Amino acid sequence: MLKYVLQEMPDMHEGQKKIFPKLIAAGQVGSAKMLNRYQLTGTANRNVAGQVLMSLPDIIGAYLTEGHTVKVDGLGTFSLSLEFDDDKPGGQTSDGSEDGYRHVRVKGINFRPDKDFLQLVQKNAEFERGESHVVRVSKSQFSPAERLVRLQDYLDTHPYIRLSQYCTLNQLSRTAASLELKRFSADPESGIKASGSASHKVWVKGT
Numbered sequence: 001m002l003k004y005v006l007q008e009m010p011d012m013h014e015g016q017k018k019i020f021p022k023l024i025a026a027g028q029v030g031s032a033k034m035l036n037r038y039q040l041t042g043t044a045n046r047n048v049a050g051q052v053l054m055s056l057p058d059i060i061g062a063y064l065t066e067g068h069t070v071k072v073d074g075l076g077t078f079s080l081s082l083e084f085d086d087d088k089p090g091g092q093t094s095d096g097s098e099d100g101y102r103h104v105r106v107k108g109i110n111f112r113p114d115k116d117f118l119q120l121v122q123k124n125a126e127f128e129r130g131e132s133h134v135v136r137v138s139k140s141q142f143s144p145a146e147r148l149v150r151l152q153d154y155l156d157t158h159p160y161i162r163l164s165q166y167c168t169l170n171q172l173s174r175t176a177a178s179l180e181l182k183r184f185s186a187d188p189e190s191g192i193k194a195s196g197s198a199s200h201k202v203w204v205k206g207t
Contacts, residue, residue: 001126001127002023002026002125002126003023003026003127004021004022004128004129004130005022005024005129005131006019006020006021006022006129007020007022031050031054034053035049035050060072064078064079064109071114072114074116075113075114076114076117078109078111079110080106080108081106081107081110082105082107083104083105084105085104085105085197105198141171142171144180147180148184148190150170151166151170151184151192151203154169155192155203155204160195160203161202161203161204163178163201166180166203181194181203182194185203188206190206191206192204192205192206193205193206
């Protein structure tokens with residue numbers, strides 16, 4: 001039986017709130033447990049099944065980096081998601097031309113489940129509520145303007161700030177913090193700019 005809680009987002013526009021169900025994770029299953037379960041079917045040798053399972057990431061990854069989408073029958077389709085690897089605003093220039101050279105990188109991997117696989121999971125999943133009360137998502141006690149001031153004050157005494165540090169400083173989730181820092185760094189008047197990329201990305205005082 002799957003357990004879930006009802007989670008409430010912070011106040012939205014005009015005081016509206018959104019409640020949605022969130023699954024309570026039962027833990028992560030790795031390759032060893034998957035092989036144990038597969039072995040119970042008596043369909044194939046465990047070693048053979050293990051070799052196939054271990055080779056899937058390499059095979060799927062190779063085709064994705066060649067520009068293919070990869071469909072695994074009975075499971076679903078994998079494809080690449082891209083993003084710009086810089087802090088320039090998106091879109092085009094006013095005359096419609098390209099906005100200069102942009103470096104592109106892989107943002108993530110999309111997965112679209114096969115219809116039969118999705119229906120199988122939907123059919124076998126049974127749910128019960130894990131908590132009687134509504135779980136509220138924590139919300140920063142500071143306004144965006146106050147968070148910017150706190151960030152500027154922090155950078156007055158520190159050479160840079162990382163995403164995780166900004167989350168702690170202003171009580172934000174990583175997603176909300178990342179979007180806010182991106183917005184600050186795109187505004188020349190904020191006095192904030194980004195430096196580095198990926199896991200080495202930090203934010204510093206603008207010059």
